[in-house]
Amino acid sequence: MNTAMPSLQHPRSLERCITGRPTRDGAGVRLTRVLTSDLQQRLDPFLMLDQFGSDDPRDYGAGFPDHPHRGFETVTYMIAGRMRHKDSSGGEGLLQNGGLQWMTAGRGVIHSEMPEQEDGRMEGFQLWLNLPGRDKMCAPSYQDIQSVDIPQVSPVPGVLARVLAGQFLGTTGAVHRPASTHPTQVLYLDLHFGQDAVLDVPLPASHNAFVYTYRGHAQVGLSEAPVELHQMGILANDGDGVRLKATADSKVLLIAGQPLCEPIAQYGPFVMNTTQELQQAVFDFQTGRLA
Numbered sequence: 001m002n003t004a005m006p007s008l009q010h011p012r013s014l015e016r017c018i019t020g021r022p023t024r025d026g027a028g029v030r031l032t033r034v035l036t037s038d039l040q041q042r043l044d045p046f047l048m049l050d051q052f053g054s055d056d057p058r059d060y061g062a063g064f065p066d067h068p069h070r071g072f073e074t075v076t077y078m079i080a081g082r083m084r085h086k087d088s089s090g091g092e093g094l095l096q097n098g099g100l101q102w103m104t105a106g107r108g109v110i111h112s113e114m115p116e117q118e119d120g121r122m123e124g125f126q127l128w129l130n131l132p133g134r135d136k137m138c139a140p141s142y143q144d145i146q147s148v149d150i151p152q153v154s155p156v157p158g159v160l161a162r163v164l165a166g167q168f169l170g171t172t173g174a175v176h177r178p179a180s181t182h183p184t185q186v187l188y189l190d191l192h193f194g195q196d197a198v199l200d201v202p203l204p205a206s207h208n209a210f211v212y213t214y215r216g217h218a219q220v221g222l223s224e225a226p227v228e229l230h231q232m233g234i235l236a237n238d239g240d241g242v243r244l245k246a247t248a249d250s251k252v253l254l255i256a257g258q259p260l261c262e263p264i265a266q267y268g269p270f271v272m273n274t275t276q277e278l279q280q281a282v283f284d285f286q287t288g289r290l291a
């Protein structure tokens, strides 16, 4: 077994495992909603995690035609496939194998996310990250990051870490923003484990964190029961980091962030602090003033 570096004093325990709920969204795209609205307080600042993965174009071909967002950020990570993004601020980009798109909806965007393939595999994730109240009406922006531009490190033998966001053992992620402007301080890692590899990841105790297993299975802390394939494991806030072990070749997302501890008011694609702000968002959208 490989040695975990650096070693943690008190690895976090596994609070519970969640199996995602099959659903459809957009114009009928089949997906699994892993982080559902009942977990928004527990996993603050994260609002949603969708996983999609299919070889059948009937599951993804209709895509996500024009739709609005306000008050948060969408983070899309493509494992396989090609998806074209276009938005009301004139932004356009192609999301493809291993690439990342980070979109700050802020005061409002209307965008589409449409497959640019008629067959083959489409697989990836969309994470919704909340914005603090003071930034919910900021100017919208987005960045497309190609796979080759995502830093990769191998901190211990048998583990490859793709650092999508944050800082990991001295490696700065593809997206890294100062705490003074972005208090959620998101860490987003795509971790690839060889059989019997072990990895320790330090995490501030206050950060809410979870893992999602998309290949194989992984053990958290001292727990013998693994986070099975296509399960999310919520990490208890009871240690100085997470210890992950894989007993087979596995791939795991690790996502962590500082909670905002603000009221969450959601109506579909709008996430604000109050009902009044939601009503304003709906009014702005209906009257063409959202974006």
Ligand code: FE2
Pocket: 064, 067, 069, 074, 111, 113
């Ligand atoms: Fe969207």
